[in-house]
Amino acid sequence: MNSQNHFALGASQSWMYEYQLGITSDGRKGYKDFVVQPVAGGNSTSVEGSFTSSYGLIESGWQAENGTISSYEATVPANTTATLYLPVEKTVSELDHVPGVSFEGMATRNGQLTAKFELGAGAYDFAIDVDDVTATADGEFVRSVDEQGGQLAGLIAGYRAEGQINAHVIAGMLDRLERALARARAGNQVAAIGYLQHLIDRANNQIKGDAADLAARDVIVAATRDLMERLAAAGFRVPSAAGRDPAVAPPTRRSG
Numbered sequence: 116m117n118s119q120n121h122f123a124l125g126a127s128q129s130w131m132y133e134y135q136l137g138i139t140s141d142g143r144k145g146y147k148d149f150v151v152q153p154v155a156g157g158n159s160t161s162v163e164g165s166f167t168s169s170y171g172l173i174e175s176g177w178q179a180e181n182g183t184i185s186s187y188e189a190t191v192p193a194n195t196t197a198t199l200y201l202p203v204e205k206t207v208s209e210l211d212h213v214p215g216v217s218f219e220g221m222a223t224r225n226g227q228l229t230a231k232f233e234l235g236a237g238a239y240d241f242a243i244d245v246d247d248v249t250a251t252a253d254g255e256f257v258r259s260v261d262e263q264g265g266q267l268a269g270l271i272a273g274y275r276a277e278g279q280i281n282a283h284v285i286a287g288m289l290d291r292l293e294r295a296l297a298r299a300r301a302g303n304q305v306a307a308i309g310y311l312q313h314l315i316d317r318a319n320n321q322i323k324g325d326a327a328d329l330a331a332r333d334v335i336v337a338a339t340r341d342l343m344e345r346l347a348a349a350g351f352r353v354p355s356a357a358g359r360d361p362a363v364a365p366p367t368r369r370s371g
């Protein structure tokens with residue numbers, strides 16, 4: 116008999132997911148907001164695994180020395196958030212700013228002393244050294260979005276310098292772009308995409324005139340949609356070019 120419908124045979128897998136990997140809904144619905152509390156023990160020196168939620172792939176993995184976690188990595192799917200309880204031996208006082216990571220202080224959970232973090236969508240690595248925790252985010256993704264956003268900002272500002280588009284319209288589009296990039300860095304994909312869509316709406320509704328003006332509008336809209344597609348490559352929700360029907364690309368784990 117190998118039926119997984121008999122929980123006696125599935126209990127070991129449940130234990131590995133919920134305790135070794137630490138992935139749990141914590142009673143919440145759908146894993147839109149979930150909890151991760153990895154636990155090392157026994158002779159295990161490393162564990163890694165994933166769970167396919169309705170929002171995408173949740174990944175959790177750690178390495179341990181002498182029964183203590185020394186490094187941890189996690190992937191939080193697009194349009195979700197996670198609360199991470201990272202086991203530590205001593206109190207952690209602070210954490211350097213990392214996009215998508217918010218240090219919430221110390222917390223005791225399930226009898227363990229942990230450093231508590233709120234994570235936005237993205238991929239993260241943590242290194243633990245007694246009372247010191249360092250975190251890194253998917254830096255390549257953040258840099259690529261910033262670079263492409265900077266190019267778009269330069270494109271829009273260039274039309275203001277040429278006097279081709281009304282300065283008030285330009286200022287509004289740059290404001291939407293700045294807000295979108297800030298939300299993307301923080302892992303708030305819904306807001307990031309929303310502000311970029313506002314930029315496109317403003318361009319379509321407010322840039323009027325001759326053929327040159329309309330051509331400039333089309334260039335701005337196309338460049339903005341390219342940036343939205345960049346976000347989509349990491350699983351961000353993007354309105355389709357034909358309308359506002361959403362299309363969702365699968366979340367991806369960074370390479371390297």
